Amino acid sequence: MGLDFSQIAPSFPYILKGIWVTLQIVAVSAVVGFFIGVILSLFKIGKFNVLRWFADAYTSVFRGTPLVLQLMLIYYGLPQVIGFEIPAYLAAIAAFGLNSGAYVSEIIRAGIEAIDKGQKEAALALGIPYSEMMKDIILPQAMKNILPALMNEFITLTKESAIVTTIGALDIMRRAYIVGGQTFSFFEPLLFAGLIYYLLVMGLTLLGKALERKLKQSD
């Protein structure tokens, strides 16, 4: 017994290919989640009760149920209703994007509410329309404050993306698992997958720090 990485060495390239799959799913879901988050956060701080209620209900449902359940509902459950199969990749993006949107909307809402209400008044007093005020005055300031929290959400998303294994998408995790099955030795490929995830997260962390520095220019 003992660890023997040499026996899975030929499979390293196969596992590494999963990085691309994981990154694609994470990147697209992060963008989708961000847009949903921005829109929901605007609903939450807006004056229309119906929209506020919708955004709150949305957040409550997506935060109140397991992500793996949402993923399976979309991949296994939804085809029953719509009558055609959804590719694993798309199902993953839909589930992660919708789910992440709920968390991001809370982060952005808190970020907007943390901004001095005098900023809004200054914009109103100048006759600046609401949409322009949000886009140019309020959101840029909110983004700066919430960047660490937002980065945290993307990191969580990167790690959580490993559950696409359950619907058979060939991400890092799934590939490590397959290699383990073929060689009857799971420890080494899973450790290797762990290392890859760790490096991805470190990369994101550094990226976040660099972005923060850039945004701090005006300080």
Added chain:
Amino acid sequence: MIKIENVSKFFGETEVLTGISTEISNGEVVTIVGPSGSGKSTLLRCINKLEEASKGRIWIEDQEVTDPSVNIMKIREEIGMVFQHFQLFPHMTVLENIMYAPLKVRGKDKEEAETLARSLLKKVGLEDKETAYPKRLSGGQKQRVAIARALAMEPKMMLFDEPTSALDPEMVKEVLAVMKDLAQSGMTMIIVTHEMGFAREVADRILFLDEGKLVEDAPPERFFTSPESERAKDFLEKIL
């Protein structure tokens, strides 16, 4: 012309303004004075509808601000406002702060807005600060930029909400000097302030508010030398 007719304001159960009526002509400089919590700022903020009057009506020229269907954004374009805490946009440079509204609201092109912003910076004595971010400015400099930003909309009147109350004492003068220049140029100004020397020197009229009521409405000389009400006498004794 601004016409305020029987305006009252409630915050919940609390009545902060009671039946205020007055008129302010074009070119007039009016200061609103009174103890803290007397409703001075609230009255000022009712004029550009940052606060909504609970009762009564306010007109600017022939437009009724208090009419629920009025396009308040259009009216606000004509009213500059300067705040106690400056409220410059921290993520924009000084020049960008001043250019933003003319670009977005007035639809000026970039060159035009830049020329205007530079000339206003010169007017407030800060032409060397155009690329600085607000964080790098002193309080007095921030407030002068805020005045320039408001003036960039070429407003018909200016509202000042305690413009020097958040400043260190040595910076009050530079801001008041800019405001004095502005007053002499014929701008209609309504100023909430605790600077009695300035009010006496620059204002055409003093409105004295106490507990939400307009207790006195008089030219500065009369207000400071022979106030009619006991409350104004008390107030002046305490602060002068």
